[in-house]
Amino acid sequence: MEEDFTIQPYGPHPHHTGIAVPIFALRSKNSSGIGQFSDLKLLADFAHKSDMDVLQLLPINDTITFMDWRDSYPYRAISVFALHPIYLDIHAFLDDYTKLQQTALLEEEEQLNALQQIDYERVLAFKWKYAKLIYDKQATKLKATADYQNFYNKRKDWLLPYACFSYLRDKNKSAEFSSWGTYANYTEDIFEKLSQDKKVADILDLHIFVQYLLHTQLKEAVDYCHSLGVAIKGDIAIGIAHDSVDAWVNPDLFNLDMQAGAPPDVFAVNGQNWGFPTYNWEEMAKDDYAWWKHRMTAMSEYFDAYRLDHILGFFRIWEMPAGSVRGLLGQFSPAIAMSAEEIENNYGIPFRQWSPERFTKPFIKDWVIDEVLGRDNRDYIIQRFLDYVGGGNYQFKPDFDTQRKVEAAGLEDWMRDGLYTLHENVIFVKDRKNEYLYHPRITLMTNTSFREFGNEYKERIERLYNDYFYGRNYDFWKERAYEKLPAIKHATNMLACGEDLGMVPNNVPDVMYRLEILRLIIERMPSDDSFVNGLQYAPYLSVVTTSSHDTSNIRAWWQEDRAVTQRYYNEIMGWYGEAPWEATPEIVQEIIKRHLNSDAMIVALPIQDWLGMSPDLRFADPHQEQINIPAEAFHYWRYRLHLNLEDLNNNTGFTNFLSQFVQDSKRSV
Known part of the structure; x- marks a missing residue:
């Protein structure tokens, strides 16, 4: 990453505009049924042409736990350091395959890219098949390079446990490490023991090699984004998978007999149970939160800014016993x-x-x-x-x-x-x-x-x-937050943003302001008894958006509650008469215009809402564009953009429209 590339409050360009989209949702002509790291370059081209300068992503870490579609959930990482193999661009190595392999790859890509949604299991199997071919062709040469050696030596503290975990998970057909017999408890000599078997050593080496390829492809994409003046905003998930490398290696840092989640809210009336172990903050404090600092430093290689998922968890977390399924039997931890x-x-x-x-x-x-x-x-x-x-x-x-x-x-x-x-x-x-x-x-x-x-x-x-x-508990929670958040925030130079939705104590905004952590403001989700969040009152240190991956987009929301829509149309938009049943392009444009003219440092809107301004590019059914349904314990995260990024880039009429739209607001770059 370029050392001088930063995005900070009150900088040369105080206001920023962005596109929020998961990498898995991207679609390009050379993709393999899912978005991949290399697609970020095409997305950056689109953003740059449209006068935008931030790309906001969802978590990109490896989540392979169940070895089926449930692993599509990006917030259940098996490693907070390892990147997900599903984002590997296998098409980039086309010349390394035999003619027969090339033909098979292109045929499979054509079928997968024709699907409206992601077939997670088929795509992942396909990626691994060709990752092994790349390994056979390229590993000996690449491993001899200084770049590979630097990558390996700098990261082997997590690479080796990750490779062992991945091998043992696949061998035992379960990520539940407590069932692994001899290897149920991690020891530092496990890699050496497993490597004594040549076939196993090759498998371990494959997992490490794939991580190197992922790193180089993501780094190349990030550097390209920076060359255009486009920043990358990542997502730091609040939890880890119960059966994960991190819990296996550092069990003392987690309460493995507890589950993290959220109390009831508009997303889930029975609360949410994420199934993550909660953090043993007392143990983490003993080395000044070294695990968190290491995690943030690792992600700073790719991100210029980050969304700290569920920042309320650093004040207190909603914690349930292992016997709970829903969230109603939880309690805040810590709490008096x-x-x-x-x-x-x-x-x-x-x-x-x-x-x-x-x-x-x-x-x-x-x-x-x-x-x-x-x-x-x-x-x-x-x-x-x-x-x-x-x-x-x-x-x-x-x-x-x-x-x-x-x-x-x-x-x-x-x-x-x-x-x-x-x-x-x-x-x-x-x-x-x-x-x-x-x-x-x-x-x-x-x-x-x-x-x-x-x-x-x-x-x-x-x-x-x-x-x-x-x-x-408000003052008590405030003290706990001040113990953790400064150490985590100051570990890197990344811009810190927090997801502070939900049951928010009234001193949370003050803590975030004092630590210069940007708040998240969604207009339709007011933090008090107001009808909506007044965009005219959005503080500078905030990220304003129309929707999130957990909500419907503007067009679908418009149809959810007729009374709410009518009131919004008359009172907030200031338009007279009966509200149309559909959010027309003009309505979406008016809503987005008001967001762009807020004083928030960043306005990052889902790509679905940007496209909703165009009568020609919007997807026919907006209800199919919601990425996640929080009330579902196991939701299939398979949303995919209906347009190729190449076609979006070539649509100069739309990029020119967006560029002018942004320039006409206070966000022009």
Whole structure:
């Protein structure tokens, strides 16, 4: 990376414009059914012609865990250092293949590129097939170069464990390293032991070699972007895969018996369970967060800026026990839990008098079963899943006493989800470190256990709930953030941006401002009770966007709620009369124009929304352009741009339109 290429606040060009698009979504004539690192050069050409100077990506690390389409999820990395092999440009080595291999490659590429969406499993198998051919042809020559040796020596602290992990995962057909017998626990001599077998040594060498190819292709693309004055903004995921190289090598840095996620929000009413282990911050602090610093330094080779995914996790993380499937039984960690004495003395709730079990065990009675699962199903539910414990109360049988056990039973969706709801029918969850301390269950006022209390006690519980979630921990969390974020931010010169959506404590914006970490502002997702985020109030230290990979694009959002659309059309856009049923190109242009004229340092819009301004280039069905659906635990991330980048670059009418559109705003570069 060019040492003098930076993107910083209050620089020579204070306002920047960008395109947000995952690499996997890119489409070019020489791609192999998925976007690849080399496609960034074509995207940079398009951005440059359109007077834009930032390309915003999703995570690019290796995610191969399940060895199927579920690995399309880019936020579950098996290594925070290794790049994903699926982004390798195998077409670039066309001359190295035999005529027969060339013909087969071109035929397969033609079929894969004709698909509207990504066939993840087929593409990955195809890439590996040709990666092995490249290795056979090129490895001996390239490994002798100084460039390869520098790459290897500088990174072997993670390359060797990564190669071992990848080999053992494939050999055992599982990334669950606890099941690997002799190799369940990582030791520094594992690479040497495995390498004693020549065939295994070659496989290990292949994984390292592919990482070198990925590095060189990405570095070449980044350097090309810089030559055009285009910056790369990466994405640093909050979590890692439970079964990952990092957890295998450094288990003490993670709480492997816990799961990270998010409390309920507009994306997921039952909360989100990402399945990641949570960080053992106390252990990480002992060496001043060396693992994080190493991670950031590695990514700074490619990125000029980064989006710190779920920055709230550096204040506190939503943490669930291993037995949870959904997010409602979580608790913030760290957090100041409540004692029985505090619950009783400060809020007048007879916690011990009525027994802690009344508040912490699932509240299950006949009428609750009827309401959740249906009266006609009550007898069957009791017989199969519950034991009677007296007083009209039931508890789960041992075989079903966690949500994970229910999940494993292979039940119909309605029954499984109903049993999950019964598990969640509690008022408090026990603190994970001290079973005699308690946290109110998130959104507890919506469950049937809460409804059983009289109005007086409902008011007391609700007061406790509001005190706990809206103020009690704010200063405590602020202190925790100031312990971690400065060390991580100052590890590199990259511009730091944070994804601060969700249940945001009111002091988070202040911390981010003081540390010069840019906030994320999506107009339709206000941070308070306002109808929308007022773009005219967007602070300079922010990234403003119309949509994200977790939301619908402008055109699909326009059709989601007619009342919201009408109000937005009249009040926010200031246009009169009845709102059209479709977001016409003129409407999309007006919305984007208002974003570009905000004072935010960066406006980075999804490529779907940029194309939505054109009547000729927009995709026919905007609802098919959403990249992720957060409420789905296993969503297939397979969105792909419907246009080739070469065709976009050659469409001078559109690039000229975009260039003029940007120049007419305060963002002209």
